[in-house]
Amino acid sequence: MGSNSTGGAVFVTSVKPELGKLGGYLQGSYGNYNATTDQGALNVPLTSTLALRFAGSYARHDPYQTDLGPYHNQVDQLDEQEGRISALWKPGDLQVLTHLEWITRNTGGYAYTPVPGTTYATGSNSNPDTVDYNTPVFNHEKGFLADTEVRYTLPDGIVLRSLTGYYNKRFGNQYDITGSDVITDTQNQKLNSLQYTEEFNIISPTGGNVNWILGGYYAHNKISPRILNYTSAPTSPTYIYDYNDKFTTGVFGQLNVKLTDKLELQSGLRWSHYTVYQTGEVAIGYGGLFGPNGREVSNLTGSEHDSRMTGKVDLNYQIDHDNLVYAFAARGYKPGGVSSAVLTFAPETVWDYEAGWKSTLLDNHLRTQVGGFYMNYSNFQFDSVDPSDGISGVYNVTHSTIYGVEGQVQAKIDRFDFDSGFAYVHSHLAPVTIVNERYLPGGGSSALGPQCPATPTCFNYTPYIGTAGGGPNLYSPTWTFNFGADYRFRLPHDSVLTPRVNYAYVGSQWANYFYVTTTDYLRAHGVWSALLTYDLDRWSVEGYVNNLTNNRYVTGQWASNGNDEFWSAPRTYGVRATVHF
Template identity: 55%
Template sequence: MRIAAFLVTGFVLAATPTMVSAQAASSAPPPDEATLGEIVVTAQRRVENLQNVPIAATALSGDQLAAKSVARLDDLQFAAPSLSVTDAGLTQSVNIRGIGISSGSPAVANGVAVYINGVFQPPLLTTSSFYDVASVEVLRGPQGTLVGSNSTGGAIFINSQAPDTSGVGGFVQGSYGNYDHRTLQGAINIPLTGNLAVRGAANYDKRNSYFDDIGVFNNHPDRLNEKAGRFSLLWTPGSLRMLSHLEWIDKQTGGYAYSPIPGTPYSAGATGDARTLDFDAPTRNHERGFLADTELRYEFDGGITLRSLTGYANKRVNNLYDSDATSLNTAALPPSTEDQFVREREFVQEINLISPTTGRFNWILGGYYQRNKIDVDILNTNGSPVDPTHIVIYNNKTTTGLFAQAGYKITDRVEFQLGARYSHYSVTQEGGVAIGYGTAFGPTGLQVADLGNSHKDGRLTGKANINFQIDPDNLIYAFAARGYKPGGANSATSQFQPETVWDYEAGWKSTMLDGHLRTQLGLFYMDYQRFQFDFVDTSSGQSGVINVANSTIYGLEGQLQAKVHGLGLDAGFAYVHSKLGSLLAVNSRLVPPGVTLGPQCGAIPTTGCTDYTPFIREAGGGPNLFSPRFSYNFGVDYAVQLGGDKTLTPRLNYAYVGPQWSNYFYEPGFSRLRGRGLLSALVTLRIGKWTLEGYGTNLTNKTYVSGITGNNRFLGAPREYGLRAGVRF
């Protein structure tokens, strides 16, 4: 607490009296040196100035991510308007404007597509730390032309620092904080020849748990031990440019930390303290990932570029759960556990032809292929007479697409753009649900549900927009865009259909005050069809996916950045209003503990089965899930010149994410995530190439629910503080 108070006090002392004197000091930077630098984005296959791109987006450099305390994907919601990231255990629910992913099923695609170095990432293993990052780009709204068939909500691009041939360089940075939190990361860039360079980067992140488990197994849920390394190669012989990455990630957390929601059956076993857990089963979480990609760009004499992107990912996760999150063990409330293994392998290939932008007419042509293979193996117990239950799923997905986008400058200031993409999706699924695994029913149990099925669909998506460049500093744009997310199969008797969305937007981007102020402002209206969400499949008794209803979404978003002398300001806000239609579905919260199997059990004793009909209720009729109506963030810093090459820069950040619902039954005590406002601070002393920083996050030590899964809830990180030192060379 004293360190947090020191950080805040240090900011106030440094930013008030010294602010006045620094402005008068001869060492203060002149106005022309305190303007905003250009924001570069690459999500549209070209290197472009964000202020000239007709799209709602937030782009942050690696330094800006650190300044805003963004260390992982879920931290981005406190830096980018309309973005919501909630904990769901194995995966995270990433949503933009209330559209994205609201399901943990391997059958469903994520509507906010996450890309690392241009390669689409499965939702597994996206919670690892950022390190040696060049930029992160958050694109809001459907990206139905260039990005693909599963970006109804938007897309997030994470770009690593690329090697360069200019010279040897790099950095080393380490930190120590409360919870015995230790980090060490660094990178080194080495030119081998005039056109060949390599870069190595590594990250180590270890801390104790935010929680104390008093159970008999001495678990350490949420304890972090993360290691990662990346090797990059850049080769530029003549007109060819080749950039390759190889990355390895190993992350262990000791299991997920959650507790029963008050008022649910197992909440009687809660300890009464939010940070104290009482598990009666071993917990574990081990995630491993291998990522590889190569981008080739060849520029022909006329300026046309041929681009190829090849990517591969292999991600594996092993989990042990105490599913009821307590030590209760009664006939009415039996212990519930789960042993889970998930593996996903992916291959991606994209080909583009990209024209130059020097003339009136420009264009991009492309083809896309993606293959995903998912293996799921789950063994769970819930106290039923036919324990344990064995669930096996083998899922093979193929996504293909052809797309084109063209722009024509009607005048020097007015451009019309038109893009279209046809995507085709197919999935083949095998597997089943067996009860009594390894008991009297035999070594493989008795199969009571067939999860095998196949599904195919496809849609035409695209975008039409008009751009008016009033002057070099002001762009006005309007467009209509269509996005699509594929359907899939739940079981032999159940499928779900694709989602589609029409998005209508208008925006204004401006650079003012001779480059000292930059703004974005946008309006949007979205017509969303066949929203996909988790439900209980009554034919199998397992979790599946359903098209719940249609939705309308509209709102307003804005961003601002300013820099005058040493003073820097940034802010973003979003207002999102949504309305989800109604439907009938099983309210799984009403299903008694120990019941997971449906009426398909047949000759199996009825005590091991259930009829879900009594638990069907009317749902929907409220806002979209994981869609806060209001969210905003702002930050302020001031660089105080201390003479020579020394500066002291205190900074404060505040971010607010409003209340949101995690379930379409809208039960206030069980599925409502309250809004939270988080304060962070950073004080940075720079002396030449060296930096020393004091940092603090969640300075008010706010306790807040960061996600809900079933009848359990996750909590966000408590107050953290520490010191960080680094050097660049």
């Protein structure tokens, strides 16, 4: 019952402290591009009811691309540190689990080059190993997270649970918008994000034929981006300030009932209410043509409120010990919002229908999973330039559909392991009339003012408006598949040597809803990787190679203007050692 997720939610749970156990692990690696990773964790039991866990990691590598420009930017380098302290206190029926986590990340800016056939393609050298920026770029991120889970088990087995969270993240970025030395076009972006959450659950005892959960949820988000865009266009620089105050409340329940020994019904229902208050403005000629504060061309002040009921009904039928079939229907929801004082967008909803079969065959040596799905989106949300003010806003498409089949297989025969997966996906987005920002002056990188006959304070967007959509969703390949295999060689002293090879294939995709083959089409690609692992007692040493054949391919385009593209990482290799204690 994920809050505000139309297509589903992914939950990542960190390892919690263990009572009565002293131990941990250390891991280090080194590879080409001076890639270094170090991480470790230590579990410390302080008393019979209290334990702490300390964890940390450090990762760095040199840039994969060389900047040919005058600033020699270290784009796509990595320098990241992360630390976490966890505490578990469990005196009897009460359990308190707390995490404190912080992270800093510096990448030196993002690496991209102009898309061939677009505005600044003359400045591209079509070399995935180089970029050519004529402005300094950087990317800094800092984050702090704190959360506490309190669980109390009543005498009848009912659990009362409280989940409290706090998250603070800050970004500082500067981009060379053109990705080339054709003109100077720089965007400086700062963003602060705060989030407070509280959830309360009442959970039934487990193990019976009927299990249930009741709960309530509250979240408060404060997001404040500031963007300053310098360009040679006459109405720039552009200043964008946007402050969002978002509130989400919800109540939900889930009921699981074993109707028979083989048939189980799972159902859930959630009501969510969302409110956003937004203030801000877009000013052009900032600090220049129109004075120190520029001239406001768009008022971003507004508010939006919406509510939706979502839920899921799931039937699981255990044919026998080795075979299970399932089917479910679910409804998801993403809130609407405010793009400007004159443009709001509606909530996005989706109905998801899925059915599948899971089996265990050949005396547990073969496991398979296969399933089909159909998703029907209403008011599908995507970004495009709003002619009323000339900046990017969120639009709704009437509908979008996605359907397909996916499957997995895992085989284990003596010391040989094999696994594979595939997915076939067909998607379709309804036609929509929008601005093709790729061909706007400046490549759509800065606000040009509201719609009107062209003057220094506004712009005529009519020649750039066209029909998009009518084809597949973006970054939605029709076919993807992967496979991997390994074999364990038994060596003296109970050690094991395991070579493994993996292959992953991603089919062709589209990166822009106008579907122009020369600029918007991303070719299919496949990537090999290999791993050789030696295990001895609590030690393991691994040699790894990613992108074994050094296949360079375009992974995507910059969503803000579609004129720049990102390349895959080159072949990387190294050695990694781990010890558990």
